[in-house]
Amino acid sequence: MLVAFEAGGILRAIVLVVLYPFIYLSGEKMGLKIMVMICFFGIKAESFRIGRSVMPKFFLEDVGSEIFEVVNKGGKKMGVSNLPRVMVESFLKEYLEIDFVAAKELKMFCGYYVGLMDETKNVHSLKQVQEGKGSSDMIGIARFNNIRDHEIFSFCKEVYVVSKADKRSWKKLAKKNYPKALIFHDGRLALTPTPLKSLAMLIWLPYGIFLSVIRIFLAFTLPFKISTPLLIFTGLRLTSSIPENAHPNKQNDNHKSNGHLYVCNHRTLLDPLYISFSLQKKLIAVTYSLSKVSEIIAPIKTVRLSRNRDTDSKMMKRLLQQGDIVICPEGTTCRERYLLRFSPLFSEMCDEITPVAIDSHVSMFHGTTAGGLKCLDPVFFLSNPFPVYTVQLLNQVCRSSYSYVNENVEECRFEIANHVQGEIGNALGFECTKLTRKDKYLILAGNEGVVSNR
Secondary structure, three states: OHHHHHHHOHHHHHHHHHHHHHHHHOOHHHHHHHHHHHHHOOOEOOOOOHHHHOHHHHHHOOOEHHHHHHHHOOOOOEEEEEEEHHHHHHHHHHHOOOOEEEEEEEEEEOOEEEEEEEOOOOOHHHHHHHHHOOHHHOEEEEOHHHHHHOHHHHHOOEEEEOOHHHHHHOOEOOHHHOOOOOOOOOOOEOOOOOHHHHHHHHHHHHHHHHHHHHHHHHHHHOOHHHHHHHHHHOOOEEEEEOOHHHOOOHHHHHHOOOOOEEEEOOOOOOHHHHHHHHHOOOOEEEEOOOOHHHHHHOOOEEEEOOOOHHHHHHHHHHHHOOOOEEEOOOOOOOOOOEEOOOOHHHHHOOOEEEEEEEEEEOOOEOOOOOOOOHHHHHHHHHOOOOOEEEEEEOOOEEHHHHHHHOOOHHHHHHHHHHHHHHHHHHHHOOEEOOOOHHHHHHHHOOOOOOOOOO
16 A cells, blocks of 8 residues: 555555455455555656655564564574565665565566566575575574465474464564664655555545645635634644743844744744744745745745855845744754754854744644655645644754854854754754755655756
């Protein structure tokens, strides 16, 4: 279902759900062949990145803690699967540290998958294991059906069969115990697409799109005091925390020539809008990337950064003279509980900076994407039945206090950026990293995440 929806589109996912009763009755082996045909037929092999960007997150949620500890004690480890290699290899090698993978290969024609699996048994990985460890020490762990399907287990000294009852008794592997931290993942689906959940999601989707249009219309046409209760009535959930000393006092506004700077972490494209609703005032959103559609439907002013330090610095100082601005210095979104490196550009704009800690939660669709259409990000996020946002304004950070301690301007910029990142991370309980937008897009989309202007 993940491959059908994320790589093939909604129509292919509908076909898979409609045919699922027939697939279920066809038996495990024939049913797998039918599903592979539906999901992979006509998909371009070169652009297929679901196995690396989407599947690991869902596979990791199904890993049993007990069996993981047992497998982790082995020397050379080989993963055996009836699924296509492109679906499981990245997960097994990168996240479970499996050395070799024996799985089905997909047949291709002119660079496109034809939906057929190569039934030739893959013994190349077995030979590699034998050369590195010796076949006399091989131990197999599998379901009963896997033993019959793979001759690999005939070379094992011992084979341990895992029953369904055993698997139900296992505890899920905690995120802190993942061999490799899951920081980035892509795809629109936030729910695990079991048959019943997939059916419910597809039934809800038309209503969700209609609901998102209503929500966008209300936010775009009505003032904050009227639109806020109406949006809450439609299912949006917003929790705000605004201390008295978190933003400039109103009595001092007349004495200030410039606007105020709000710096937040980046969860979705709607971050600046939710801050505006929390403060009940219009802000200017400064962003690194924004689609034309999102720019048109945004009820607040949006300005793109050019990624040139001097140009962006002059533009932001000019915008501060027009009003309050909000910026997301991470440069891209991160779904998990991590903060990417903060660009120090904002630290030289004004003396007083207000950090804003933001978190969001969805139940069906993610409002971000690295490989899909960014213009649909707000639509998918607002298509969730009850999308949740939390906005927490923190105590102001004064640049002048850092200037006295460190006279080196360049170091001072980075100290302020790291301090703001740390304050937001502590407020949310997120882990701070030095990863950047480039790191994210290289992992998820195979590019640096920069689109050149025509």
